Amino acid sequence: MGQVLNQALEANPNHIDSLLSLVDHSIDAEDYQQADEIVQRIFSINPHQPEAWAYKAVMAHLENDLNGEQEYRQIALKHYTDNPKVDHIIGKKLSQKYRFKEGALYQEASLKLSETYKPAQMQLAQDFLRLGKESEGWEMADSIHEKDGYNVTAFNLMQLKTVIDGFTTLRSLDFILRMEPHEADIFGNQVMSLLTEAKATLCDKYDFELNHPIVVEMFPNQSDFGVRTFGMPHNPGFLGVCFGNVITANSPSSAIGHDSNWKAVIWHEFCHVITLHITQNKMPRWLSEGISVFEELEKDPSWGQHMTPDYRQRILRDTMTPIASLSAAFLNASTSQDMQFAYFQSSLVVAYVVEAYGLDALKATLRDLGKGIPINKALSTHTTEVEELDRLFVNWAKERASRLGETLNWDEPDPAIIQGRPIEDLLAAMPNNYYHLTEALAQHVAEEDWQKAQDVAKFLLEAYPDQRGLDGALYQAAVIESALGNADQAYEHLKHLTRIDGDVADAYLRLMEMAMEKQDWEVCRWAAECYLAVNPLLGRAYEMLLMANEGLHDNEAAIEAGKNVVKLNPLDPAKAHYQLARLLQPADLEEARTHVLLALEEAPRYREAQNLLLSIHQLTQPIAPRQEAASETSSPQAQ
Template identity: 45%
Template structure:
């Protein structure tokens, strides 16, 4: 490959050939060179009737028709059907009549590979190179130029250059040539450039709306951003061609991701009926066997995948990719290393190995590999993103304590880094003991002030806006409050949640379904602090009692492609209730025993059956458990939405409620309308009715928020405060509530209550100066020197209005506590800001006097 790359220049070909290329191409496209049966045969190919298509092609070849289209079509069919020996024979015969066909040579490359002749495939590449050099005038039709573009990609020419200077040029010169759009789209898709891929696929679709290859490509392109759209494209592709192997493989992969392993196996069997030797199907079977801890089957399936092309790097790379998707990063990395033994320059394996190493905490090697890939392929979006991210992270500060290494923005590290370490130590002590886990490796936590950086570190690509944190095992990545705009979530709850993943993934050796991992983490959030985690809502009640409850045996699928963000959050909630059900019904020991079974490689449903009974019964009993909870929530309320008026004022709502007096949503909207009209006493009546229907509910849409607003407007301060306290004790990120309470308690000089609410604010957003100012004042007034010092010290980092005063107050508190060196340091900072600060001078003299006996050596000591 390197020799070809050195000796062949894309620019030389382009400058010498493209200028006159497409006059010939357009004329050729109008010349009737093909037999009348060719469109019929191509339609058979398009609809998946590959054997019939091959028969027709063979008949045409035998009849003496000399167009190269027939052997090319026959070879494509034979390769799809796994008839590799027959394909080699077809190539051999076609070479007699079409010795200079670059399209034939390109197919021969794969034919040789799948007949165990990798060296011969390399010789074909050399032959293509020689023909392009000597006979470039022959290759001016779009099909041949397209092959030349792919040849350049194969030998390592810059992918962006090929896209712009070959594929794009063909598109412009021959705008109805579908293959050029497909080539550009598939290249962009391979580089994770989804926007560009979608653009070219859509252009191709306008020309050929019933092409399964285009529809499948669009399904892949929209897979991560619009699952519903992706499914529509995929369904259409398979409707046209039920035997379209890439689409069938896509379905199998989706089943594997959702842990629907039996369904995946069924799809793979249908693929192998079409092509008994299909390497990707056998590779995916090897993945399933690995997940079942069946080493014998895994080895056999991998051997089948490599049976015809023995050194195919795609096989192990694909296996490793799927293992990494299951959080088996060490096993995934091992598979990528096997792929790189076959081809040391196989970049997909290199970039995946880079990600695996970064997720395993082997950062030096991971970053180095990412840089290597980027240097060789600057169109690789993931490699580019990781290289850019590494530059951003060079300015991070590192904090360390027993078993932890924290990387975060330098200023954020000063502000709340110590609290990060403190919380992690608490989580480690509690959760490791609870789940009988010993953490032998250092846990790395990386906290990103930019959401895009978090997404790139976590997924390799921008996006992932719904994720606050992700745990890979020994590595946690998190969004900092700075990345979340004006409504950040409780970062302490997120950190606790993610560290719980560390514990459970360690315990199970990363062999656990996503639903159980997430369910335990949400459950443990609630155990740590009832304010954290999730609780039932009217929307969840509707989903539980409706059609959205997922059986325990299929819960991982609820995380794969949820119809909405609310469905995803419901999957977290339902999973946590399953964990709660297990602990309440069977005990904590059973939950731990299930995790132990998973560590041994047992499937989750088998482990559940061992300890809880047949999984079908568990599904039924859990459904009864959670439905009972849903029915108890707002038992007398009407939560239907079908007949709600779309637009109504207070008077209209009043009339509607005469026929629907218990409708929660109607009462809520009526109350809001009354508030807008400032009819506070009438609003109070409706709020009281809502509170009767859903007593104690403090989640989204809670009537308690309305109650607090109405109470304040009516001057019922004691009631307002009581309601706000209830809200504060039930919400993990209600910053407005915490602020209002801190204001009220400041007015009442209830300093401990002020400190409690300021700490609630800081658990959500520790990056604003005002809470620290309040904390400092409350600490000083109440004699809580630790709280006061914390507030003042962090204020010094936030460019305070009067830094001399802040440092002076800090020094005075340190002096009171006998921490004289700290006091001296801060009083000097105060004098640096205000050299004539008299009280600071006096404090400095006092501190020096107290330090002198301790620092001056006596004559006896000197001797």
């Protein structure tokens, strides 16, 4: 966008619409100084430009300058007092800054000036939906759609409403959870219990009391997620979004293109609920994301973001964004790696603040933000001057980065040189170069030269043991050891990997199978649970979870798993129902009978099922009074 705007301004430096777009963009990037400079440029062309004054009001609001905000708004309305656009712009920008409550008030003000102003109506409907004021939001969207069937956003929203109306709603005092019915049936309770745990943990940690329910919606269809979240059926790669009182998330079945851990997503999003509430939505994006990623890692070391070779290089090459402008790194990210790095750096800043100044400093910063104190001032008060903080942080981060594979050489070779050249030549020139070693490993594995592959993998892992991902040396080493017949060694590598990586479904599956063969039920249960955090809809994983729980004599957990096995089209439904009946049999005879009958319906000659039915039948028969006992008493109860 920037390039096109610059071209427009080259053609006409006084083109006000282009300049206004630049102001808008600078505000999004939290670069208020630049935004103000462009506003001044607009005033030199037209000192009465209402939109420019509206943007000034937005910036005043964001700086907690409430008098300035009112003053600029009045100037914006000076020559056209009924102009609904002014309040609409101010409100829309505030909503984009997550201040939906304030944003909604401005849309209402805009509609007071012009009841039929559509942009304000549409924005208000979306503000309501994001605030969790659902009935108002849907009503408004419906009335816009009624009056204008060609309003795309209203049309999309009303289509979405029919989808959400078909969802199952799970309720607790703290959450209203909406999910697609089949998914709710399979893992709705797991989502609810994780949310409940997140609330207890994070409210306690951040000394915050949340006393109203939070709406959580999980969408199997990405375009529904897009409409609910962004107002359009498009998702620029988000797994979940939190608006404060409302969380929207992609369900694990939405297949966003790569494996992801839904538990980590839920934890991350709920953490936003806490920080957005404490700050009353007045926080820079980097801090919000930084704390959420940081808290993922606090909860589970396999979640969140970790140092990778790419991040190591970025940090050591001084490509980190200064803290004061870190939010812009999210907006200006041109690749998904840039975006991921923005998340990672933000979480590192949070980790550094907590390590160097304590969690209380972070909490005090959040409380100050809630009072309207700007971020850099709040940070300086509770840590040190932001420039100094930046300097200290960079040193700390570099130290951390350089610890990754310390003994390896990290000179990045030209990929064009690597490709096609015999790997022996490359290694001879630089035997401990990470990239050469990785390339050599891949080549040896592809050629199934397991012995050589094993040597390289061992060397790599000794220098850099926590290599995550399915391309990493840890997983590759498991593959190599399996191929060489060293099952125990492969098993150890897989156990290591699954402890540090939260979304390697293939590794979990492999480990699960191996653990089952060994009847190592503890590991089998662990691997099955890891797998289900990525894909909670695979029946096979519940089958293994059932067996593991049975092996661990955890009957209740085995029953839970068995209930999901029968719901997920098992390959052998008779066996699945029989197994569940067998587990249920001592505690719940009625349900056991139902499942054994279902097993026999599938396979009437299933001998074990027949026997089980007989024994259930015997157990449920009323005990016949013994003859002599009856003769001893004449009470009617004995009959």
